[in-house]
Amino acid sequence: MLIDLKTISTEELEIAETLDKDWWQASADDAPVLGLATPLRVKVKASKVGDKYLLAGRISGAVSLKCDRCLEAFRFDLEIPFSFFLVSPKSGPGEAEAELLDEDLEVDFIHGETIDLDVRIKEQVFLSLPMKSICREECLGLCPLCGANLNEGPCQCGRQKTNLAFSKLESLKIEGR
Secondary structure (H helix, E strand, O other): OOHHHHOOOOOOOEEEEOOOOOHOOOOOOOEEEEEEEOOEEEEEEEEEEEOOEEEEEEEEEEEEEOOOOOOOOEEEEEEEEEEEEOOOOOOOOOOOOOOOHHHHEEEEEOOOOOOEEEHHHHHHHHHHOOOOOOOOEEEEOEEOOOEHHHHOOOOHHHHHHHHOOHHHHHHHOOOOO
16 A cells, blocks of 8 residues: 655545455564454554654454464454654764654654555554464463373373473482481
8 A cells, every 4th residue: 555645735644445364465574473364444644744744543453373372373353553753864974873762763764755554554563463472361382292282182192290390309309208
């Protein structure tokens, strides 16, 4: 979804788009995201503020993630409000390095007369994902020995229920007992 910056003035330009499930082309870089579980609804308001462009909006829908414990796919609902500024980079021979302030973290740079919203939509989806993707809080994960999904029932490998780190203590002999 490309936006021509010449069409944005001081009055808001409103864009509402629904991105189909096949819009998300999964790649190796998208490791936690397997694809879209539902179409994404994107609403964006773009306006010009001085020499900057302000983009604010909301993304809603659901993605399919892989659980970090059991490796099964699950649906993760999204409701992402976002806003950021777009500016042209300042270039000059006397440009010194500067420390970034908190408000600078909401600024992105543009090159040319158009911006690609697809890249920024994917970026916002990744920023909204949890650090650890868990299908449900009580997920048991996989057996560390045989790899069986413990959510489907106990495994048949006969592993001990004790922590392996304490297995040496079983052979400990205490005098007087």
